[in-house]
Amino acid sequence: MIPLQHSPEVAEALAAGAPVVALESTIITHGMPYPQNIETARAVEAEVRSAGAVPATMAVLGGTLHAGLTSDQLTELAEATHVAKLSRADLAVHLTRGGTGATTVAATMIAARLAGIEVFATGGIGGVHRGAELSFDISADLQELAQTAVTVVAAGPKAILDLPKTLEVLETLGVPVIAYGQDELPAFWSRGSGLAAPLRMDSAAEIASAHRLRGMIGLPGGQLIANPIPVEDEIPAADLLPVIQQALGEAEDQGIAAKAVTPFLLQRIFELTEGASLTANIALVKNNARLAAAIAGELAQSR
Numbered sequence: 001m002i003p004l005q006h007s008p009e010v011a012e013a014l015a016a017g018a019p020v021v022a023l024e025s026t027i028i029t030h031g032m033p034y035p036q037n038i039e040t041a042r043a044v045e046a047e048v049r050s051a052g053a054v055p056a057t058m059a060v061l062g063g064t065l066h067a068g069l070t071s072d073q074l075t076e077l078a079e080a081t082h083v084a085k086l087s088r089a090d091l092a093v094h095l096t097r098g099g100t101g102a103t104t105v106a107a108t109m110i111a112a113r114l115a116g117i118e119v120f121a122t123g124g125i126g127g128v129h130r131g132a133e134l135s136f137d138i139s140a141d142l143q144e145l146a147q148t149a150v151t152v153v154a155a156g157p158k159a160i161l162d163l164p165k166t167l168e169v170l171e172t173l174g175v176p177v178i179a180y181g182q183d184e185l186p187a188f189w190s191r192g193s194g195l196a197a198p199l200r201m202d203s204a205a206e207i208a209s210a211h212r213l214r215g216m217i218g219l220p221g222g223q224l225i226a227n228p229i230p231v232e233d234e235i236p237a238a239d240l241l242p243v244i245q246q247a248l249g250e251a252e253d254q255g256i257a258a259k260a261v262t263p264f265l266l267q268r269i270f271e272l273t274e275g276a277s278l279t280a281n282i283a284l285v286k287n288n289a290r291l292a293a294a295i296a297g298e299l300a301q302s303r
Contacts, residue, residue: 002065002114003063003064003065003095004064004065004066004067004111004114004115005064005065005066005067006056006066006067006068006115007056007066007067007068007069007070009054009068010054010056010067010068010115011068013054014115014116014117017300017303018053018054018300019052019053019054019119019293019296019297019299019300020053020054020055020056020117020119020296021048021053021054021055021056021117021119021120021121021289021292021293021296022056022057022058022067022108022109022111022112022115022117022119022120022121022150023041023044023045023048023055023056023057023058023108023120023121023122023289024057024058024102024103024104024105024107024108024120024122025057025058025059025069025077025102025103025108026085026102026103026104027040027041027122027123027285028040028041028057028074028077028078028102029077029078029080029083029085029102030083030085030102030262030263031123031263031266031281032278032281033267033270034078034079035078036278036282037078038074038075038078038079040282040285041057041074041078042074043282043286044121044285044286044289045057045074047286047289047290047293048121048289048290048292048293051289051290051293051294051297052293052294052297053292053293053296053297054068055068055289056068056112056115056117057069057074058103058107058108058111058112058115059073059077059100059101059102059103060084060086060091060094060095060099060100060101060102060103061073061076061077061100062098062099062100063094063095063096063097063098063099064095065091065095065111065114067111067112067114067115067117077100077102080100083100083101083102084099084100084101084102085101085102085104085259085263086101086102086103086104086107087104087106087107087140087259088106088107088110088140088143088144089140091103091107091110104126104140104141105120105122105125105126105139105141105144105152105154106126106139106140106141106143106144108120108122109144109145109148109150109152109222110144110148112150113148113149113150117150118149118150118151118211118296118299119150119151119153119211119292119295119296119299120150120151120152120153120292121152121153121154121285121288121289121291121292121293122152122153122154122285122288123154123155123158123188123281123284123285123288124154124155124156124157124158124159124188124284125139125141125142125145125152125154125156125157125158125224126139126140126141126142126157126158126161126262127139127141127142127157127158127161127162127163127165127166127169127170128142128161128162128165128166128168128169129160129161129162129261130160130161130162130248131162132162132165135257137257137258137261138169142166142169142170142173142175143173144222145170145173145175145221145222145223145224146173146174146175146220146221147220147221148221148222149214149215149220149221149222150222151207151208151211151222151223151225151292151295152222152223152224152225153225153227153288153289153291153292153295154224154225154226154227154288155186155187155188155189155226155227155228155229155284155285155287155288156185156186156187156188156193156226156227156228157187157188158188158262159187159188159189159190159193159237159240159244160244160247160248160262160265160266160269163185163187163193163195164195167185167195167198170224171198173221174219174221175221175222175223175224176198176199176210176223176224177197177198177199177224177226178197178198178199178200178201178207178210178223178224178225178226179197179199179200179201179226179228180200180201180202180207180225180226180227180228180291181200181202181228182197182200182228183196183197183200184196184197185197185226186226186227186228186229187237188229188284189229189234189235189240189277189280189281189284190229190234190235190236190237190240191228191229191231191234192228192237193237194237197226201225204291204294204295204297204298205298207223207225207295207298208295208298208299208302209298209302210223211223211295211299212299212302225291225295227284227287227288227291229280229283229284229287230283230284230287233279233280233283233284233287234280235273235276235277235280240269240273240277243269243272243273244265244269246268246272247264247265247268247269247272248265250268251264251265251268266281
């Protein structure tokens with residue numbers, strides 16, 4: 001038996017056929033400092049609710065995979081230290097050992113599929129890290145998108161990555177990369193990356209229809225919806241480039257690798273931008289939550 005528990009709110013919504021949006025938990029434990037993490041988690045859940053859907057924050061607590069957290073559980077996770085960062089490779093092992101873990105994009109997609117949830121909102125996905133031709137550091141998020149049928153709404157791949165190589169891998173894996181409302185691929189904190197998006201859609205209804213049709217014709221995997229950060233909240237890519245380069249250099253000098261890379265880089269960029277990156281991060285996650293709720297609403301109606 002899978003150690004999976006739905007929160008009362010999520011269980012009720014799923015039973016009624018109401019729209020539900022999955023949310024990851026590494027943004028709480030590894031993506032932001034306390035107390036901004038709990039404030040953001042609550043604000044993102046509120047955005048989902050205000051848009052007519054039910055939020056389901058995913059996490060492992062005491063060896064049980066939770067689809068939706070109560071208010072007390074959300075606080076407990078935000079205040080916890082030494083929380084495991086879980087992906088496809090270690091999710092089952094961690095469940096077996098009974099610890100506390102936060103779900104990455106890949107693990108949240110798996111949890112959403114198990115819980116019966118079709119849409120997931122996050123900040124940005126992982127991808128091909130710079131220098132991957134030597135390190136082979138490629139996020140499991142890309143393979144997960146190729147095999148797990150969940151539509152993921154993100155502000156594009158994280159800007160710290162090698163974006164052209166990330167797009168190439170997604171193309172090879174057959175993952176539809178769909179920019180929302182523009183022709184250019186967004187780059188997390190920035191609306192533009194200088195790269196053309198492979199696909200474009202302009203409505204939640206169109207995205208939901210494509211999600212349904214993928215299942216009907218037997219295509220495995222999900223969709224990546226690249227939703228640009230609102231204009232008023234973005235940090236231009238040209239302003240971020242030297243900051244990212246400095247943070248990458250420091251990570252290399254300190255020998256930081258594997259799962260520790262992304263949290264380190266996000267923290268250093270937060271420090272180097274004097275908090276501007278965190279403000280933009282919060283804005284883009286809220287924006288993604290609103291779009292994901294709209295897509296989930298369209299999927300609920302189509303049932």
